[in-house]
Amino acid sequence: MSALTLQGVTAMRGKRMVLHGLDIIFVTGRLTAVIGPNGAGKSTLLEAAAGLLTPIAGSIMLGDKSLPVIGRRALAERRAYLPQRAGVEWPISVERVVALGLTPALPAFGDLPAALLPRIDRALADCDLTHLRDRPATSLSGGELARAMLARAIVGDPELLIVDEPTSGLDPRHAIDAARRLRARADAGRTVIMAIHDLDLALRFADDVVAVRDGRLLAAGPVAAVMTEAILADLYDVRVRISRDADGAAIRFLD
Amino acid sequence: MSRWFIPALIVALVIISALSLLAGTVWLTPNEILFALSGTQTDLASLIVTEIRLPRLILAILIGGILGLSGATLQGLLRNPLAEPGLLGVSAGASLGAVIAIYYGFAAAFTLATPLFGLAGGFITAGLALLLSRSGGTLALILAGSAVSAIAAAGVSLALNLAPNPYAAYEIMTWLMGSLTDRSWDHVHLAAPFILAGGALLLFTGRALDALALGEAQAESLGVHVGRTRLLALFGTALGVGAATAVSGAIGFVGLVAPHVVRPLVGHRPGKTLLPAALAGAILMVMADIATRVIRFDGPAINLGVFVSIIGAPFFLWLVLHVRSRAP
Numbered sequence: 275m276s277a278l279t280l281q282g283v284t285a286m287r288g289k290r291m292v293l294h295g296l297d298i299i300f301v302t303g304r305l306t307a308v309i310g311p312n313g314a315g316k317s318t319l320l321e322a323a324a325g326l327l328t329p330i331a332g333s334i335m336l337g338d339k340s341l342p343v344i345g346r347r348a349l350a351e352r353r354a355y356l357p358q359r360a361g362v363e364w365p366i367s368v369e370r371v372v373a374l375g376l377t378p379a380l381p382a383f384g385d386l387p388a389a390l391l392p393r394i395d396r397a398l399a400d401c402d403l404t405h406l407r408d409r410p411a412t413s414l415s416g417g418e419l420a421r422a423m424l425a426r427a428i429v430g431d432p433e434l435l436i437v438d439e440p441t442s443g444l445d446p447r448h449a450i451d452a453a454r455r456l457r458a459r460a461d462a463g464r465t466v467i468m469a470i471h472d473l474d475l476a477l478r479f480a481d482d483v484v485a486v487r488d489g490r491l492l493a494a495g496p497v498a499a500v501m502t503e504a505i506l507a508d509l510y511d512v513r514v515r516i517s518r519d520a521d522g523a524a525i526r527f528l529d
Numbered sequence: 530m531s532r533w534f535i536p537a538l539i540v541a542l543v544i545i546s547a548l549s550l551l552a553g554t555v556w557l558t559p560n561e562i563l564f565a566l567s568g569t570q571t572d573l574a575s576l577i578v579t580e581i582r583l584p585r586l587i588l589a590i591l592i593g594g595i596l597g598l599s600g601a602t603l604q605g606l607l608r609n610p611l612a613e614p615g616l617l618g619v620s621a622g623a624s625l626g627a628v629i630a631i632y633y634g635f636a637a638a639f640t641l642a643t644p645l646f647g648l649a650g651g652f653i654t655a656g657l658a659l660l661l662s663r664s665g666g667t668l669a670l671i672l673a674g675s676a677v678s679a680i681a682a683a684g685v686s687l688a689l690n691l692a693p694n695p696y697a698a699y700e701i702m703t704w705l706m707g708s709l710t711d712r713s714w715d716h717v718h719l720a721a722p723f724i725l726a727g728g729a730l731l732l733f734t735g736r737a738l739d740a741l742a743l744g745e746a747q748a749e750s751l752g753v754h755v756g757r758t759r760l761l762a763l764f765g766t767a768l769g770v771g772a773a774t775a776v777s778g779a780i781g782f783v784g785l786v787a788p789h790v791v792r793p794l795v796g797h798r799p800g801k802t803l804l805p806a807a808l809a810g811a812i813l814m815v816m817a818d819i820a821t822r823v824i825r826f827d828g829p830a831i832n833l834g835v836f837v838s839i840i841g842a843p844f845f846l847w848l849v850l851h852v853r854s855r856a857p
Contacts, residue, residue: 326749350752357746363608364742364797377740378752382733410797426743 276352276433276465277302278323282332285322292318293489295332300467300482302433305460307480307497308469311510315489316469317358317438323467324355324436336434350378353434354427358442361419365410368422372397375429397429401455417448424455435459437468441475453479473525477501485509501525534794538808542590545815549586550578553822584714589818590811591717591724592709592777593787595769597810598803600784602731605738605799606762607667610848613785614770617674617763618654620781621681623774625688626650628701632688636700643704644719644775651771654681659763666745670759707778707834709818720772727769728807734761735800742799780834782841783810789848813837 278300285293292315300306300323308316321327323334325341334341341349354375362371372394373386380386398404401421406414411422420440427435440456441449453468453475460466460481470476476483476497483500485492487509493500506514506525513528550562557574565578596614603612614620630636630646654677661673685705692698737758740748745755774780787810788802795801817837821830 321746324750326746346754347752350750353750355747355750357744357750360747361744362742363744364799366742366797370796370798371743374740374743374751377736380736382736 276337278434278465278467279335280323280332281335283319283322283329283334284331285318285327285329287318287327291489293322293329296486296489296491298484298491298494300434300465302465303460303463304481305457305466305468305479306482306484307476308467308484308486309471309473309476309509310486310492314486316486318489319484319486320355320436320438320467320469324353325349326355347378351430352432353436354430354432356423356427356437356440358438360423362411362422365412367408368403368411368414369394369398369407371411371422372403372425372429375426379430393429393431397425400428401425416443417445417451420444420448420452424452428459432464434465435467437466439470440468441470441472449475473501473506474523477523477525534791535804535808538791538805538812542808542812542815545812545819546586546590549589549815549819550582552819553577553582554825580713584717585709585712585818586815587717588709588712588720588776589814591721592773592780593783593811593814594807595724595728595773595810596780596784596814597787598728598731598807599766599770600786600810601788601799601802601806602734602738602762603766603784604788605741605802606734606759607671608741608744610789611785612671613781614766615678615779615781615784616671617766618658618677618681619651619767619770620774620779621678621685622654623647623651623771624705624779625681625684626653627704627775627778628685628688631700631704632692632697641715641719644716644772647775648719648723648771650681651774652767654678655763655767655771659760667759670763703832704778705834706832707780707837708832709777710830710833712776716776720776723772724769727765727767727772730761730765731769732803734758734765735803738799738803739801778832778834780814780837782837782845783813785848786841786844787813 280296280298283293283296284291296319308319310316318327322329325334336344336352344352376386376390376393379390398407401424403421403425406418411419414422424440427437437456440452444452449472456466456468457479480497482495483497484494485500485505492509493505501516503514503516510527515526515528517524517526551557551559555577557578561574562578565575599614600612603614603616604610624647626649627643627647630642635642635646658670658674658677661677662669689698689701692701737748737753740751740753741755748755788806791805791809792802795805817840818833821833821836824831
């Protein structure tokens with residue numbers, strides 16, 4: 275069991291209170307979209323959920339253990355986290371960037387154990403990167419870099435995957451591919467959390483939606499229950515129309 | 530390629546080191562070197578080798594190595610190709626300590642006063658930089674380091690300005706230029722433990738530096754303790770570079786250049802750059818030391834630090850232009 279349970283999580287960034295007593299359960303095997311306006315606290319929520327930001331109150335449990343009890347390294351093996359605009363600062367080859375995802379499983383010195391190489395091959399293949407494996411990561415296009423980062427995150431097959439804005443800056447083709455890959459992780463039984471601004475993608479690919487506004491939980495539950503005209507209008511302060519046709523549902527903001 | 534890279538560097542270092550024992554005002558033959566190293570001879574050639582050239586060679590290897598290693602660590606930690614050991618104020622602090630020793634005449638009283646004061650100066654500035662940057666992140670460390678560095682440099686200028694006599698000023702200037710002339714086994718015994726300990730600490734940062742290529746947030750998420758890595762890098766640099774500067778004076782550019790020379794050959798991986806950068810730094814230093822002994826004009830010999838700067842500064846210029854042309 276690797277559900278992530280937040281209880282009364284209150285968190286600060288610097289001197290500013292950002293999250294106010296959130297209670298959320300992220301369910302195993304489901305893709306949860308975290309939505310909300312800019313500055314609602316989505317990124318802070320994801321950082322806290324990843325165990326990178328310690329809340330000043332409340333508890334966060336992965337399975338039946340709280341994150342501090344699991345410990346830094348064991349947690350790093352079980353969950354992967356991709357921040358917004360994740361990138362690489364040296365012209366390292368794509369293959370080596372993906373290999374960095376195995377860092378928590380490596381000894382302090384020495385080369386990559388040969389036993390781990392098949393995992394890298396699989397992650398590269400899963401993210402359609404095999405032909406780019408020797409390219410310097412700094413020379414990739416936006417879509418290719420996003421794929422390399424995702425491959426880096428899933429190479430260790432983490433049971434919890436947390437991704438902040440996986441589709442920002444991507445064209446429709448790449449954005450849909452990225453969402454589909456996260457969908458595949460959830461279908462494989464992992465807990466997947468993504469913060470996302472593209473509501474159409476959330477509507478199409480997510481199982482659950484968590485709506486956050488001003489650091490407070492506005493609504494949480496299955497997509498159909500949360501992505502309603504009333505709740506979205508409340509969340510973003512604009513009039514919203516959800517139109518459905520043979521191709522699915524589309525969200526229009528009317529103001 | 531990468532499998533043979535480190536052995537190749539080691540072979541190159543051994544060859545250059547042998548050359549360093551042969552070369553000088555008096556050129557020796559390989560036979561004389563072997564006899565001297567066997568330890569049974571007491572003739573002049575043996576004395577030159579065991580009492581002058583060998584300690585000098587060991588210092589050059591240690592100092593070049595720690596400068597290269599520290600430069601590679603700091604560039605990886607700060608993710609900035611222009612970072613170098615002097616950035617954290619360690620070199621400037623060691624210089625100020627040594628200058629105080631010369632200025633107040635401690636150096637005249639006993640030989641090791643200069644390196645001992647230098648060591649203390651390096652530790653104090655590194656400690657200050659660390660204290661000032663404790664609450665902030667990497668940027669705070671850079672800013673605190675340059676501030677402390679500037680204060681120490683101002684102290685050195687003040688000492689030069691107020692120097693009691695031209696000889697003191699000359700002595701300070703000579704020391705600031707960096708040199709390995711007249712260094713003995715005493716200097717090796719003083720510096721080696723600190724340099725080796727500092728180097729060991731720096732080598733432990735390799736894995737963390739690799740993960741830091743993804744930025745601090747991703748590195749933390751991969752289980753890397755970024756704060757602890759920063760501390761390790763700073764402490765290792767203070768120990769190693771502090772001791773190096775204390776015995777040789779300020780020697781720039783090796784720490785900046787050595788990592789750049791080897792980086793493309795290890796696939797730009799920050800952790801893999803460490804050991805080759807140390808070896809490249811040692812090779813550069815020994816080569817420069819040989820050059821200062823062999824290249825003689827009519828006047829006094831060129832100081833090691835000056836020679837390294839003359840070669841290193843144009844490389845730095847090339848680096849700046851190259852980095853700019855590669856950026857989008």
